[in-house]
Amino acid sequence: MLVQSDYHIHASFYRIKAPDAVIGPAAAEQLSAARNAGSCFVGIVEHCNASPKHPFHCLEELSEEYYGPDFDRNKAYLGVEADLADDGSDYCSPVGRKQLKLHYVIGSVHILSEKISELNAYIDMEYRRISNALKYNDNVEIIGHPFGEGFRFEKSGASPRWSWSLIPEKYLEDILRLASESGKALEINRCDFEDPVYLDFLKRIRDGKIVFSVGSDAHRTQNTGNAAIRTRMLEKLGFSEDHHWRVKE
Ligand SMILES: [Zn+2]
Ligand SMILES: [Zn+2]
Numbered sequence: 001m002l003v004q005s006d007y008h009i010h011a012s013f014y015r016i017k018a019p020d021a022v023i024g025p026a027a028a029e030q031l032s033a034a035r036n037a038g039s040c041f042v043g044i045v046e047h048c049n050a051s052p053k054h055p056f057h058c059l060e061e062l063s064e065e066y067y068g069p070d071f072d073r074n075k076a077y078l079g080v081e082a083d084l085a086d087d088g089s090d091y092c093s094p095v096g097r098k099q100l101k102l103h104y105v106i107g108s109v110h111i112l113s114e115k116i117s118e119l120n121a122y123i124d125m126e127y128r129r130i131s132n133a134l135k136y137n138d139n140v141e142i143i144g145h146p147f148g149e150g151f152r153f154e155k156s157g158a159s160p161r162w163s164w165s166l167i168p169e170k171y172l173e174d175i176l177r178l179a180s181e182s183g184k185a186l187e188i189n190r191c192d193f194e195d196p197v198y199l200d201f202l203k204r205i206r207d208g209k210i211v212f213s214v215g216s217d218a219h220r221t222q223n224t225g226n227a228a229i230r231t232r233m234l235e236k237l238g239f240s241e242d243h244h245w246r247v248k249e
Pocket of ligand 2: 008010081217
């Protein structure tokens with residue numbers, strides 16, 4: 001049995017809204033949705049990157065809600081999802097982390113603001129940023145959705161069908177080895193359990209006793225149940241709770 005945990009839930013209330021935008025959930029709403037979806041350990045985050053939608057003051061407001069008198073912080077934690085740079089550093093940095101009183105940082109690669117149109121350039125960039133973060137970044141505990149942006153190329157029509165077989169085997173091997181050496185967690189998020197190469201990657205995480213974490217990546221309350229689906233799948237694959245990432249307290 002795995003203890004259902006979800007460390008990647010967005011309090012998307014805390015972002016700059018277009019005048020006609022649907023207002024996203026605050027941290028308390030997401031926490032209660034995650035509890036209803038069966039998650040025992042819950043981590044609330046928002047993006048920390050150069051996007052004009054996510055200025056730093058939004059994260060300060062999220063932190064205020066989390067540390068406010070009414071918030072139930074029992075087994076509920078505060079993190080950010082920070083974009084990684086080529087050298088492996090993250091957009092939040094230890095200074096931002098301290099200021100926001102974070103429990104953890106997820107380091108992710110996003111292509112939305114990068115203007116990368118070529119799939120192989122994206123794959124190389126994701127590899128470079130993840131491997132450098134695993135080697136050099138002490139501020140990051142979790143690598144968010146590794147190669148999780150590939151599907152966007154298929155969606156936009158820029159590339160044929162996305163599949164993990166497009167990632168060079170050396171990249172996957174290096175990431176697994178560096179994760180193992182660093183003790184950082186690889187996140188199970190944006191999964192395609194039908195993809196045989198991805199499934200094999202998961203089995204190598206399991207067999208290599210590499211630390212893993214589960215993220216629903218819910219931006220709306222309805223999607224917090226993704227953590228349950230992913231956790232059950234990992235149970236079926238024989239993942240052990242011994243290597244399930246937790247906040248160090
Ligand atoms: Zn992300
Ligand atoms: Zn996310």
